[in-house]
Amino acid sequence: MEQIHKRFTTAQVKALLKGYLEKNLERREVEEILGIGKARFFSLLKEYRDDPEGFSVKYRRSSRARIPEGWEKGIAHALHEEKELIDDPTLPVTCYNYSAIRDRLAGWGIEVSLPTIISRARELGCYRPRKSKQAHDREVVTAAVGALIQHDASHHRWSPYAEEPWALLTSLDDFSRLILYADFWAAETSWAHISAAEGLVRTFGIPLRYYVDSLSVFRYVRTRDSVWRKHVALTDDVDPQWKKVMRVLGVEVVYALSPLSTTALIVTFSTR
Numbered sequence: 001m002e003q004i005h006k007r008f009t010t011a012q013v014k015a016l017l018k019g020y021l022e023k024n025l026e027r028r029e030v031e032e033i034l035g036i037g038k039a040r041f042f043s044l045l046k047e048y049r050d051d052p053e054g055f056s057v058k059y060r061r062s063s064r065a066r067i068p069e070g071w072e073k074g075i076a077h078a079l080h081e082e083k084e085l086i087d088d089p090t091l092p093v094t095c096y097n098y099s100a101i102r103d104r105l106a107g108w109g110i111e112v113s114l115p116t117i118i119s120r121a122r123e124l125g126c127y128r129p130r131k132s133k134q135a136h137d138r139e140v141v142t143a144a145v146g147a148l149i150q151h152d153a154s155h156h157r158w159s160p161y162a163e164e165p166w167a168l169l170t171s172l173d174d175f176s177r178l179i180l181y182a183d184f185w186a187a188e189t190s191w192a193h194i195s196a197a198e199g200l201v202r203t204f205g206i207p208l209r210y211y212v213d214s215l216s217v218f219r220y221v222r223t224r225d226s227v228w229r230k231h232v233a234l235t236d237d238v239d240p241q242w243k244k245v246m247r248v249l250g251v252e253v254v255y256a257l258s259p260l261s262t263t264a265l266i267v268t269f270s271t272r
Contacts, residue, residue, distance in 0.1 A: 079126040148174040
């Protein structure tokens with residue numbers, strides 16, 4: 001419905017409100033004529049009572065106060081700091097966190113709204129549209145908790161203050177989709193993966209199967225013979241230390257077809 005000032009003059013609205021105050025018109029009649037609700041009616045009535053002579057229904061555009069120049073510089077500084085993280089290929093940061101920027105600015109005494117920050121981000125080239133997430137259509141292949149544990153590691157410089165990348169070891173239960181283990185290690189070693197399995201077993205019990213890739217920590221894979229070297233042991237003829245531990249525990253080991261399959265899956269669920 002069109003606004004009142006587009007359908008009635010100030011004099012007409014004044015006459016209707018005056019008629020209500022003089023008890024010549026009912027409230028519902030005035031509301032029906034003006035096409036407004038109860039809340040809007042009493043808002044207009046209050047304005048009319050407070051200043052009958054100065055009352056007007058003409059549209060008044062209120063311009064917001066300009067942001068101080070010092071605040072503008074603070075917003076730009078915070079956005080460029082975030083952009084440095086996005087542009088750093090060694091960090092697993094792919095999108096801007098404007099809510100975190102707003103909180104950081106509040107700590108600096110700069111109180112601005114989220115739309116304002118996003119508007120400045122567009123102007124300064126510190127904006128990247130969020131990619132639409134594809135629905136994860138992988139079916140659960142187990143029928144009980146602990147039937148299959150998906151275990152993998154991901155290497156990143158997880159913090160902008162870190163000088164070197166860390167290995168994030170994660171273990172995901174296939175049925176419940178719960179992350180049963182997650183911890184950072186300085187290096188991805190056999191001992192790190194054995195310790196990860198120990199932490200999971202001590203907390204949740206022994207699973208039936210582990211799903212891992214074909215990293216040398218988990219599996220011995222014979223490479224192709226060459227003119228210079230002749231291999232004697234075939235694939236899986238030798239058990240690495242981690243697999244020996246699994247054999248002692250009675251846990252079956254299942255290998256992924258590619259080294260990236262488990263990584264992509266675990267990272268997807270660990271970021272939800």
